Amino acid sequence: xxxEIVFAAYRPRSGREEDLADLVRRHHPTLLRLGLAxxxxxxxxxxxxxxxxxxxxxxxxxxxxxxxxxxxxxxxxGPMEECAEFASLSxxxxxxxxxxxxxxxx
Numbered sequence: 423x424x425x426e427i428v429f430a431a432y433r434p435r436s437g438r439e440e441d442l443a444d445l446v447r448r449h450h451p452t453l454l455r456l457g458l459a460x461x462x463x464x465x466x467x468x469x470x471x472x473x474x475x476x477x478x479x480x481x482x483x484x485x486x487x488x489x490x491x492x493x494x495x496x497x498x499x500g501p502m503e504e505c506a507e508f509a510s511l512s513x514x515x516x517x518x519x520x521x522x523x524x525x526x527x528x
Contacts, residue, residue: 425460426480431509433473438505442474443527445502450478452494458485467524469514474506475524 434442446466453459464478480486489495502508516522 424482426483426486428478428480428486429511430476430478431469431473431511431514432476432502432506433471433509433513434506435504439472441505442502445498445505446474446476446527449476449498449502452498453478453480453489456489456492456494457481458489458492458495466527468527469516469524471514473509473514474527475511475514 432442432446450459450464454461458481460479460481462479464476466474466476468474511517514522516524
């Protein structure tokens with residue numbers, strides 16, 4: 423199977439925005455180092471409600487599944503679940519319009 427693009431949406435819990443930002447900064451480099459994500463630079467942006475959207479590329483569907491069993495990845499995903507709700511894109515008001523706009527995150 424080929425590469426796959428994922429749009430991940432993380433809605434931070436109150437007061438946990440900085441914790442989430444730190445985890446998102448570490449996320450792609452960890453996946454890349456483990457051979458699970460491609461070298462394509464991720465795009466990270468924010469919706470009006472504060473939800474952080476991370477767009478990155480898995481090397482394959484199998485890599486995405488394999489990531490669930492990798493301790494280094496779970497060490498990021500576990501804390502992510504503590505500081506953010508995993509949201510769907512459909513829950514964002516921006517996606518109800520053609521060409522949704524989001525604020526870039528550095």
